[in-house]
Amino acid sequence: MENKVNKFMYWTPRILSIIFIGFLSLFSLDVFDMGLGPWETALGLLMHNIPALILLIALIISWKREIVGGIVFTLAGIFYVVMMLGEISGETFKWGMILPLLIIALPALIIGTLFIVNWLKRRQ
DSSP states (O other): OHHHHHHHHHHHHHHHHHHHHHHHHHGGGGGGGGTOOHHHHHHHHHHHTHHHHHHHHHHHHHTTOHHHHHHHHHHHHHHHHHHHHHHHSSSOOOGGGHHHIIIIIHHHHHHHHHHHHHHHHHHO
């Protein structure tokens, strides 16, 4: 039973990270609707995927060093919350503004927490 829990704790943040990075990458597909040329489209894809690429690099590093994933994914979630709160601070509050926070920041914070918990378990 202990072995199954350890495997679950090992694989859960990694699989969730892959799914989350893939989800973030989907937002870059709107570049194809802009009617840009091939070089502008390639540049647009690169610019839109910078957050996903940073998280992918963090995932590769954190495959063996969970603390890196814990820190990077947690900071990414916090950064997104701060960025969104800065955007909506001047506007009147609407409950629809909470949805992007839940969809993007919450999974990043959960993944970061899972990496940190896994790192702490391995240190014991």
